[in-house]
Amino acid sequence: MEDGRPEVYLVRHGATDWSVSGRHTGRTDLPLNDTGRGQADGVAHLLAGRPFALVLVSPLRRAQETCAAAGYLDRAVTTTDLREWDYGDYEGLTTAEIRQRVPGWTVWTGPIPGGERLEDVAERARRVIDRALGAGGDVALFAHGHILRVLAACWCELPPREGRRFPLETATLSVLGWEHEHRGVRLWNRPSSRKT
Secondary structure, eight states: OBTTBOOEEEEEOOOOHHHHHTOOOSSOOOOOOHHHHHHHHHHHHHHTTOOOSEEEEOSSHHHHHHHHHHTOGGGOEEOGGGSOOOOGGGTTOOHHHHHHHSTTOOTTTOOOTTSOOHHHHHHHHHHHHHHHHTSSSOEEEEEOHHHHHHHHHHHTTOOGGGGGGOOOOTTEEEEEEEETTEEEEEEEEEEOSOOO
8 A cells, every 4th residue: 555545456367278268258157277276376476465455356266266376265355346348249259250250359349249338347347446445455356357457447547448458468466556646557467476
């Protein structure tokens, strides 16, 4: 916590079989694969038992397993606001497969038939930010690539689509904080120490 202002530690879950193959994984509740379990153990080294006023975790198994491996699940609060973007009809497809149907498609520009709009994801992200700002200390969030990228954009008071500027690998640590009164990014996409 800097000058009474909380820092927000973002942890993207470790690898799953779908994240390795680039498949959009929103509501599908996949476990970590062997690589992801090793990465999640590495997250514990990055955080080194750091105390947090609040720990929030997505209800999806891959985030829960990463939070547990890092040593925080026993004090974490599960929130659906941190679940991954609902990709609707594009669930399980890669960007290349979607672009065969919709040339030039990106998750940031849509459309996402049967899924969430970007603004819906941003609304969830803003609720998480409000909780973090009221926590009375530093906060850890264990979640997923796209929701955390949207959250970073919202934290920086950018349009949610600017999450496209924040690529995020599995089992990485990022820190949102402050420079004077301005919210910004202190650390981004630092890999866990175990990329097995």
